[in-house]
Amino acid sequence: MRGGGLIGLFHSHPSSPPVPSDEDLRQLPLFAGMLSAYLIGSPAKTGCEIELNGYMIEKGKNGLYHLIPADVTHG
Numbered sequence: 714m715r716g717g718g719l720i721g722l723f724h725s726h727p728s729s730p731p732v733p734s735d736e737d738l739r740q741l742p743l744f745a746g747m748l749s750a751y752l753i754g755s756p757a758k759t760g761c762e763i764e765l766n767g768y769m770i771e772k773g774k775n776g777l778y779h780l781i782p783a784d785v786t787h788g
């Protein structure tokens with residue numbers, strides 16, 4: 714495990730879909746080497762629900778980091 718116990722981060726998009734924004738992707742290299750999971754949540758348009766998307770942070774052969782969509786489960 715990277716990051717000494719911290720495996721990832723969560724942030725919210727209060728008024729946009731839970732997908733990485735241009736700004737998210739610009740900031741990714743600042744911390745990507747320390748984390749492996751990336752979660753974004755947004756309130757659903759109706760009801761008491763949160764839309765949650767998860768991504769794995771992977772480093773490509775070109776040295777650049779990418780967000781790979783991952784299944785999010787809860788138990």
Ligand SMILES: [Zn+2]
Pocket residue numbers: 724725726732733734737753
């Ligand atoms: Zn974001």
